Amino acid sequence: MGQCLSFAREFADQAVKEAEQLADQKSEEVLQNLRKKQTTGDAAASSGDSSEAxxxxxxxxxxxxxxxxxxxxxxxxxxxxxxxxxxxxxxxxxxxxxxxxxxxxxxxxxxxxxxxxxxxxxxxxxxxxxxxxxxxxxxxxxxxxxxxxxxxxxxxxxxxxxxxxxxxxxxxxxxxxxxxxxxxxAKLGVWSEFEDFEVVKTANGSAYHKRSCEHLADVRNLTEMMASEAAEKGLHPCRTCLS
The missing domain is CATH 2.40.50.90 (OB fold (Dihydrolipoamide Acetyltransferase, E2P))
Structure with missing residues (x-):
């Protein structure tokens, strides 16, 4: 029984290591692609001398x-x-x-x-x-x-x-x-396919939602606005309805 448990733990540990290696490999591939884009000027992912940061x-x-x-x-x-x-x-x-x-x-x-x-x-x-x-x-x-x-x-x-x-x-x-x-x-990154749409927020909430969001089922006092306006106010998209 002890040998079986030991083998199971080793198998699980190996699976975790392999998953981490695959994630790192994918991250490295993405990183190389970003570097190529930065070199050719096809993307603004690089900080660059003109960066305001x-x-x-x-x-x-x-x-x-x-x-x-x-x-x-x-x-x-x-x-x-x-x-x-x-x-x-x-x-x-x-x-x-x-x-x-x-x-x-x-x-x-x-x-x-x-x-x-x-x-x-x-x-x-x-x-x-x-x-x-x-x-x-x-x-x-x-x-x-x-x-x-x-x-x-x-x-x-x-x-x-x-x-x-x-x-x-x-x-x-x-x-x-x-x-x-x-x-x-500039439609960079997460904003590359952004199209404005109507959203709502609660009175004291820090997120914006689709009107159909399950978190708003019993909420009456909602403020309507465009997603771009919500972003300008520093609100973040709901992790449930806008993930």
């Missing part, structure tokens, strides 16, 4: 670290095993095979994986989420300045501006929305 200096108190692994476009692990969740953004889910999930991962991996980065925190904000992940802005050296990955990936169209909490927005929230609008108008 590049700054001359780092924020005060920025901490230097090294990245061990990039899980997806908005999550990475440092060499000290602490996990980082990039503030102010939401990237497509790899597990759910959402469009541009691999491209989002490739954007962050190309700039951060196995490299030195700097992290900074929102002034007077939470430093960790309920999963124990650090809530940070991530910075990398770019030419003579520093690229804010959080802003750059929104500018490239591989992430949406996202603020799940209630209360004050992030210090750079207006800029996040500006960069998101820039990507949407």
């Amino acid at each position: 590049i700054y001359l200096s780092l924020p005060d108190g920025a901490e230097q670290h090294t990245v061990r692994n990039v899980y997806d476009g908005d999550t990475l692990t440092l060499t000290d095993e602490r996990r980082v969740r990039l503030l102010g953004i939401d990237t497509p889910e790899i597990k759910e095979q959402q469009p541009f999930a691999q491209e989002a991962k490739a954007y962050t991996k190309d700039r951060c994986d196995k490299k030195e980065i700097w992290i900074s925190y929102e002034p007077s904000g939470e430093m960790e989420d309920h999963y124990g992940r650090l809530l940070c802005f991530v910075w990398v050296a770019e030419g003579d300045g520093f690229l804010c990955i959080n802003e750059g990936i929104v500018e490239a169209g591989f992430a949406r501006a996202y603020h799940p909490g209630k209360g004050n927005h992030l210090h750079n929230w207006d800029k996040m929305i500006q960069l998101q609008s820039k990507a949407r108008n």
